[in-house]
Structures are given as structure tokens and as C-alpha cells.
Amino acid sequence: MYYGAIEAGGTKFVCAISNDDFEVLDRVSIPTTTPAETISEVFNFFDRFSLKSIGIGSFGPIDVNRSSKTYGYITTTPKKGWVNFDFLGNIKERYNIPVAWTTDVNAAAYGEYKKGNAQDSSSCIYLTVGTGIGGGAVVNGNIQAGFGHPEMGHVLVQPHPDETYQGSCPYHDNCLEGFAAGPAIESRYNKKGHELENDIKVWEMEAYYLAQALVDYTLILRPERIILGGGVMKQKQLFSLIRTEFGKLLGDYVATPDLNQYIVEPGLGDNAGITGCLLLAAESADGKVS
CATH class of the missing domain: 3.30.420.40 (ATPase, nucleotide binding domain)
Known part of the structure; x- marks a missing residue:
């Protein structure tokens, strides 16, 4: 069987x-x-x-x-x-x-917790950044849920100072998914993400939004690892940009693991x-x- x-x-x-x-x-x-x-x-x-x-x-x-x-x-x-x-x-x-x-994102978080890049941790968050943005969390072996499951892609973010795009979310004017999911990138620049690979300004803005959300998750859940997957995160240059922006936004308010081990890609791909x-x-x- x-x-x-x-x-x-x-x-x-x-x-x-x-x-x-x-x-x-x-x-x-x-x-x-x-x-x-x-x-x-x-x-x-x-x-x-x-x-x-x-x-x-x-x-x-x-x-x-x-x-x-x-x-x-x-x-x-x-x-x-x-x-x-x-x-x-x-x-x-x-x-x-x-x-x-x-x-789906809770399942991915659990897979990474048990078999992937968080298996040496007691808690993790998995965020997928693709057609949409969603996240799941595992704390002490338990998938987190309450009245419902987390909707991490719809946390509100501050628009980038150079932002002219209105966002793609039909529910919120300035949520993470509306500004940073794949369709938002395509609508803002009229090009697919892979066509913008060498435009550093595109990915600096993307990192600005994602880092804001990761700071929120860090302050609320205090995970040991944050794993970023999905199609947008195939742009590997994003990881260093996110870590840099995250450090600026968090300041020295709370301690985290070393950012190179804290904000990582999926071990299970x-x-x-x-x-x-x-x-x-x-x-x-x-x-x-x-």
C-alpha cells in the first residue's frame, strides 16, 4: 500500500x-x-x-x-x-x-521542516512568491492555524518611494501580493520577470517589499528559518538584496540567526x-x- x-x-x-x-x-x-x-x-x-x-x-x-x-x-x-x-x-x-x-504552502513548510532546509530547526516559515504569494508556518512540529490558515501574502506594505504602480490585488490597495507577485512585476514593467533579470532596480524594489513582510513575520512568529520559494525566487540575486534590506528595516531591535542561514531557498526545490x-x-x- x-x-x-x-x-x-x-x-x-x-x-x-x-x-x-x-x-x-x-x-x-x-x-x-x-x-x-x-x-x-x-x-x-x-x-x-x-x-x-x-x-x-x-x-x-x-x-x-x-x-x-x-x-x-x-x-x-x-x-x-x-x-x-x-x-x-x-x-x-x-x-x-x-x-x-x-x-499548499503549509504542506511546503512542513516538507522543508521535516526533510529540507529547516530540518535542523524547531520552527520555520515557507513563503512562495509566484503567481500569488502565500506562506505557511511550522512551530515545534505543528502547522500553525487558528480560526483559519495564515494569509501571509496579504500583509500590508509601504509603497516604495519610486512606486507608480497601483497594485494588482482586488481586495487591498497595498498588500504584498499586489505589489510583489509575478503578475504585479509583469504589469508594472510590461515584461516577464525573466526578461528583467539584469535590471537591478526591478529586483531592489521587489526586495524592498519582501523584506518588509519578512520583518513582520520575524517580529510576530520569531522563526528560526525563513524559506523563500516560487517562480519569482528563481531570480537568485534576490536573496542577497532581501537580506540587505531586511537588515536595514529590522535594525538591531531583535536578534536573528545569521541572515545567510536565516533567509534561504528551499532545500527540496x-x-x-x-x-x-x-x-x-x-x-x-x-x-x-x-
Whole structure:
């Protein structure tokens, strides 16, 4: 029997199975179209295997409040057709096995905490910077959630002194995602990020916004490590720019680990999310989560 994992993104679903050692034995990438089409393909993949459990890390917002009537739903997502979709219910109706349910970024944070660049720490934050911005946190082995899950991409930031762009978020005028996600970069400059690789001013502004958010997370959660992933962070020059700006903004107010070890890239690369889902599937099978 195998562990199953679903890393559900707004662009694609990655489904995988692993053995007890979390070695991925088979995987598939499925375009995120309509719920009916996408979930049908998910079933086509998993129906071929005998599963112990499944771990799901989903794009959101999602309902993680177990006392809520819509627990297990994707809720107010901008992804057309997926609003108020009972994701967890559809999976449990098909497979009578334990299913772990969290956000895609929480799953990535958990993967990095257990198997990646935070496995020597007791706490970490994982922030993905791509089509959107989202973050998850693990503290003392527990994924952090309260009434709902964190929405780290929508913390408010101060506009850069040279900013002329109005932001891309339909909900907030000056949130991190609206100023620093991939679509914001493209809209501001009318070019893709990879076309702007050598324009240092572009990445200094990007670092200005991301560093503000990292200071906020640092002051609130005091993590031992902050891991930055996603398509925008493929621009490796960003890391040193963010560390420099972070140091300026934080000052000497609180201590942090050395910034070269504090603000880092994912140790698992693009596999952080799927690894986290498999780990949560295993814990679900052991009765630790459901």
C-alpha cells in the first residue's frame, strides 16, 4: 500500500504516490481546469493504486476550521469555477481512508521542516512568491492555524518611494501580493520577470517589499528559518538584496540567526509541497491528523 499526495495549485495539480520511505514511485501533473475535469483526472491516477492515506495541500483560501460547516472547502478563491468547492468531501467520498487537509504552502513548510532546509530547526516559515504569494508556518512540529490558515501574502506594505504602480490585488490597495507577485512585476514593467533579470532596480524594489513582510513575520512568529520559494525566487540575486534590506528595516531591535542561514531557498526545490503532503498522509494514516 502507498501514501498518496495532492499538491493542488491554481495552474496544475501534482499527484504522487510513495512508499514508506517517502520515495516517489509515480506522479502526474494535471492542468487545473474545472473541478469536475480536474478531480476526475485525480481519481484516474489514484484508482490504480492501493492507498493507505492521502495528504492534500491546496491553493486557497480554504476552510481548515474543523467546526465549520464548510471545513474542507476551497472558499473565496479568485480561480474561476472553484469557489465553495468541497475538495475534501469529494476525495473522502471516493476513498474511504484517512485524508490530511491543509494549504499548499503549509504542506511546503512542513516538507522543508521535516526533510529540507529547516530540518535542523524547531520552527520555520515557507513563503512562495509566484503567481500569488502565500506562506505557511511550522512551530515545534505543528502547522500553525487558528480560526483559519495564515494569509501571509496579504500583509500590508509601504509603497516604495519610486512606486507608480497601483497594485494588482482586488481586495487591498497595498498588500504584498499586489505589489510583489509575478503578475504585479509583469504589469508594472510590461515584461516577464525573466526578461528583467539584469535590471537591478526591478529586483531592489521587489526586495524592498519582501523584506518588509519578512520583518513582520520575524517580529510576530520569531522563526528560526525563513524559506523563500516560487517562480519569482528563481531570480537568485534576490536573496542577497532581501537580506540587505531586511537588515536595514529590522535594525538591531531583535536578534536573528545569521541572515545567510536565516533567509534561504528551499532545500527540496520544487518538491517541498509534494513531500509535505506525503508526510502528512503518513501521519494521517497513523491517526495523528485526519
